Amino acid sequence: MIxxxxxxxxxxxxxxxxQKQGSAGQGQPSLPFFYVQEFARLGTISAALLSLxxxxxxxxxxxxxxxxxxxxxxxGIVVLHGKEQYLLRQRLVQLRELMEKEYGGVEVFTFDGSSxxxxxxxxxCRSFALMTPAKLVVVDNAxxxxxxxxxxxxxRYAENPTERTLLxxxxxxxxxxxxxxxxxxxxxxxxxxxxxxxxxxxxFAMARCRKRYDAELEQxxxxxxxxxxxxxxxxxxxxxxxxxxxxxxxxxxxxxLVNEMIGLSREERAWEIQKDLLSGDAEKGLxxxxxxxHVSRQPEVLLGYAMTDLARKLTLLAAAQxxxxxTRALARDLKLFWESATMVPAAARRLGLPRCEDLFSxxxxxxxxxxxxxxxxxxxxxxxxxxxxx
Numbered sequence: 001m002i003x004x005x006x007x008x009x010x011x012x013x014x015x016x017x018x019q020k021q022g023s024a025g026q027g028q029p030s031l032p033f034f035y036v037q038e039f040a041r042l043g044t045i046s047a048a049l050l051s052l053x054x055x056x057x058x059x060x061x062x063x064x065x066x067x068x069x070x071x072x073x074x075x076g077i078v079v080l081h082g083k084e085q086y087l088l089r090q091r092l093v094q095l096r097e098l099m100e101k102e103y104g105g106v107e108v109f110t111f112d113g114s115s116x117x118x119x120x121x122x123x124x125c126r127s128f129a130l131m132t133p134a135k136l137v138v139v140d141n142a143x144x145x146x147x148x149x150x151x152x153x154x155x156r157y158a159e160n161p162t163e164r165t166l167l168x169x170x171x172x173x174x175x176x177x178x179x180x181x182x183x184x185x186x187x188x189x190x191x192x193x194x195x196x197x198x199x200x201x202x203x204f205a206m207a208r209c210r211k212r213y214d215a216e217l218e219q220x221x222x223x224x225x226x227x228x229x230x231x232x233x234x235x236x237x238x239x240x241x242x243x244x245x246x247x248x249x250x251x252x253x254x255x256x257l258v259n260e261m262i263g264l265s266r267e268e269r270a271w272e273i274q275k276d277l278l279s280g281d282a283e284k285g286l287x288x289x290x291x292x293x294h295v296s297r298q299p300e301v302l303l304g305y306a307m308t309d310l311a312r313k314l315t316l317l318a319a320a321q322x323x324x325x326x327t328r329a330l331a332r333d334l335k336l337f338w339e340s341a342t343m344v345p346a347a348a349r350r351l352g353l354p355r356c357e358d359l360f361s362x363x364x365x366x367x368x369x370x371x372x373x374x375x376x377x378x379x380x381x382x383x384x385x386x387x388x389x390x
Contacts (some may be wrong), residue, residue, distance in 0.1 A: 072307035076161030082193030113145035
């Protein structure tokens with residue numbers, strides 16, 4: 001299968017300045033279609049930066065906006081939405097425990113919003129519990145239940161929810177609207193359950209280890225744990241449970257124990273090449289490539305993608321630096337944490353925008369050639385490493 005390439009302009013302010021001065025531009029780089037999806041949709045690097053800033057602002061508003069009220073048993077309706085499954089489960093457990101403590105018992109009914117009807121759910125909410133003094137009605141995939149013409153019926157119920165009944169709407173996606181205001185006005189809450197920031201994940205790991213597993217997780221160990229697992233709280237919790245068993249009751253989990261028991265996955269090892277590319281040492285980079293290819297058995301395609309990803313981030317950061325943008329905020333949105341949060345922006349500043357654009361163009365050209373059957377991919381990766389370190 002031959003990968004189609006397209007001629008697509010990646011313009012920056014420096015290009016516009018050259019045109020105003022009447023100087024010849026660099027031309028339009030030939031990029032494979034797979035890698036220009038982001039820029040093809042946004043049009044320019046400047047537009048890409050604008051989109052990234054918009055996403056960051058929306059995320060900050062979602063996490064630092066009006067604080068959700070404390071959970072209570074008599075809230076009537078609670079909306080739990082977001083992609084962090086651990087938080088979605090924990091909030092529901094907390095609500096159930098509060099109801100059991102308040103009323104002495106609770107009966108739980110669960111519906112799937114993609115298949116349940118609105119009358120079925122609301123009838124259950126309006127009917128009184130028979131075996132217990134209170135009722136907890138949970139609707140998963142709630143976004144599907146309250147779509148368009150169904151939403152007014154839910155709004156009417158939210159204005160006057162049934163006593164001793166708590167309706168919990170859970171969904172990964174949730175569209176804000178009039179329903180949210182009605183829920184909050186009637187004493188309910190709309191709570192976002194998205195993945196935490198890395199620092200918050202570190203604090204969660206340390207607190208969870210101490211309270212739930214009777215072990216002490218050192219801060220350096222927690223930092224390495226989050227670096228290896230990401231900010232997925234469910235995975236962090238399972239890894240902390242495993243580490244606490246190894247440390248023993250009342251034991252201490254050290255950085256060396258985390259390093260021993262939680263290694264990089266096979267896919268994650270391919271990204272080690274980025275650190276060697278940033279070092280500027282071509283010999284070191286070539287040795288790492290041979291190690292990953294012949295010892296770790298990493299796919300050539302994955303290694304090529306890791307290099308292209310680094311070139312893309314360098315280009316965006318270099319463009320932001322040239323335009324006076326806040327590169328620290330941009331680095332967070334590009335998922336650059338710990339050492340990479342300082343190494344990549346520093347490399348972008350050292351290389352400059354024209355050099356970063358050239359690296360990105362050559363990286364996607366290597367990918368296009370490999371998919372078109374031109375030359376040996378390993379040799380192309382070696383040449384690309386030399387370009388990075390030149």
